[in-house]
Amino acid sequence: MxxxxxxxxxxxxxxxxxxxxxxxxxxxxxxxxxxxxxxxxxxxxxxxxxxxxxxxxxxxxxxxxxxxxxxxxxxxxxxxxxxxxxxxxxxxxxxxxxxxxxxxxxxxxxxxxxxxxxxxxxxxxxxxxxxxxxxxxxxxxxxxxxxxxxxxxxxxxxxxxxxxxxxxxxxxxxxxxxxxxxxxxxxxxxxxxxxxxxxxxxxxxxxxxxxxxxxxxxxIEPWNPFFPCPEENLTDTPAPQENISGGGTIKGFVLPHKSRVSEKAYKAGEGINGYPAQQGFYVYRGKRLLLAGDWLGIFRKEEHYKLVRIQIDLPNTLDTNWQIDIKKSKATPPTTCRDQIEQYAKKIRSVGEAVFRHRGKILKHRAGQDFQPLWLDKTKGGKWSFVVNRDHLLIKNIKEMAKTEPIQAIDTLLRFIEESIPTKAIYVKETHEETKDADKQEIQKEPFSDIDINLIRQMLLQMFNNQINAGKAPEQAKALLKTIEPFNNFEDLIEEL
Ligand SMILES: Nc1ncnc2c1ncn2[C@@H]1O[C@H](COP(=O)(O)OP(=O)(O)OP(=O)(O)O)[C@@H](O)[C@H]1O
Ligand SMILES: [Mg+2]
The missing domain is CATH 3.30.565.10 (Histidine kinase-like ATPase, C-terminal domain)
Structure with a gap:
């Protein structure tokens, strides 16, 4: 012009x-x-x-x-x-x-x-x-x-x-x-x-x-987000450092579980805002930390990733690409490397989550071979489910009890199941799967999708006969069974009766 x-x-x-x-x-x-x-x-x-x-x-x-x-x-x-x-x-x-x-x-x-x-x-x-x-x-x-x-x-x-x-x-x-x-x-x-x-x-x-x-x-003594207590350096680096396409590097760290370090060392890791808030990316421009504990809009902060901290190093020549702001407290990954950063972080996050769940593992480890979990985490054909451990001592006792006091035994069994449903483990598994690569993802098994059909048949017949003996017409008994979970999923078997 x-x-x-x-x-x-x-x-x-x-x-x-x-x-x-x-x-x-x-x-x-x-x-x-x-x-x-x-x-x-x-x-x-x-x-x-x-x-x-x-x-x-x-x-x-x-x-x-x-x-x-x-x-x-x-x-x-x-x-x-x-x-x-x-x-x-x-x-x-x-x-x-x-x-x-x-x-x-x-x-x-x-x-x-x-x-x-x-x-x-x-x-x-x-x-x-x-x-x-x-x-x-x-x-x-x-x-x-x-x-x-x-x-x-x-x-x-x-x-x-x-x-x-x-x-x-x-x-x-x-x-x-x-x-x-x-x-x-x-x-x-x-x-x-x-x-x-x-x-x-x-x-x-x-x-x-x-x-x-x-x-x-x-x-002022330095506070290093990855090694907050140098004397008890147990931080894990689960994957090697990667070069970010377009410039810069990325390196993941998982801080030690509370049970592995002294109280002082664990406390040192809290930083200004505490573990849950300090998880995320740490973006450095040269040696200067710009952003501390931020998932850059790629993930949400969640309790079970609280030990994960990922270092990103950028030279000051990338200021414009990463949209560094005047306050030097914001950065946005360019679209060209966002996927790479996301994939890398997923690996570190899954290790971080396993470390977070370490407590259960420690107890198991201490008990060695003798450890009796209440629920077993089972995977079959890419589908996972939790099943009650039939060999658990409590279940054996309930079976014994059933011989003389069946009503009390059933009641105890139901209480045991209600009390111990592994909701937390299921939650972690479900949210963890969402962050895995699509081809590695396992899905939760549909209820009763692989139960022995003969077992269902046998239970249906028993309940059907009970209804008939109580004076119900066969059609009435069938209609009733169709309204009862899980039999509502087996209409064909009910019709066969
Ligand atoms: N403590 C200092 N010692 C010497 N020079 C200084 C000092 N503080 C500021 N300056 C000079 O003043 C200039 C302006 O500083 P100012 O912080 O406003 O901007 P900047 O550092 O250049 O960029 P930014 O806005 O990213 O901070 C600097 O570039 C530097 O030349
Ligand atoms: Mg300045």
């Missing part, structure tokens, strides 16, 4: 409303802090210090790093929304993409974002965004301001950057009193989640010593 002769008109975004819109991108405190940590790691920081200072509504969160820092011009550019083109190629180690994170993450939590930065052998420079000033002036103007007490924050560092969040209106009401213990506890709890999120999101950087992250002075 040739634009030379077309009339144009500027339509500049309205500063005060646009900047408010930045607040609504959907970060939470955890993802917002992680976005600032991203920038520090991209700036090659060796140490990152996160502090939270409680002053009621005037509380402060700061993130300081000893990375390469910025000069005045670079800082102004960093503060500019859309500092970089999302389409630009980035260094492999750069965790950024959109040129927005610093601003959008900060505004999602606070009204004042101050950044001070310093390059080696230079003085520090600082600027702040103040949402109240932008609203007042309706201009994209930074202000030369820092919260009290931070002018010398970088004096002990050769280079680095400090990000300071004040007026944390999305974390707690600005009117909160400093003596409000309830609010203080809530603030502290939200920040504890942030600490855990950082320990998880950046665990690879912490593990390989790229960076140390300090939380109010204490170094």
């Amino acid at each position: 040739n634009y030379d002769h077309i009339e144009t008109q500027k339509a500049i975004p309205d500063a005060s409303s646009m900047i408010e819109t930045f607040r609504a991108i959907g970060y939470n405190l955890e993802t917002a802090v992680a976005d600032i940590v991203d920038n520090a790691i991209s700036a090659e920081a060796k140490n990152i210090y996160i502090e939270r200072i409680w002053h009621g509504g005037k509380s402060i969160i700061t993130l300081k790093d000893d990375g390469h820092g910025m000069n005045g011009e670079e800082l102004i550019n960093a503060m500019r929304p859309g500092a970089q083109n999302p389409l630009a190629e980035r260094a492999e180690t750069d965790l950024g993409r959109f040129g927005l994170g610093l601003k959008t993450a900060s505004f999602s939590q606070c009204r004042k974002l101050s950044v001070m930065s310093k390059k080696k052998n230079s003085d520090s420079v600082y600027w702040s965004w103040d949402l109240d000033y932008v609203a007042l002036s309706n201009e994209w103007n930074l202000i030369k301001w820092l919260p009290e007490g931070y002018l010398n924050a970088l004096d002990n560092h050769e280079s680095g950057t400090i990000v300071i969040w004040t007026d944390l209106d999305r974390v707690l009401p600005l009117s909160t009193s400093e003596n409000d213990d309830n609010a203080k506890r809530k603030f502290s709890n939200s920040l504890e989640r942030v600490r855990q999120h950082i320990a998880m999101t950046f665990h690879r950087f912490i593990e390989d010593k790229t960076v140390k992250i300090y939380w109010c002075g204490n170094v």
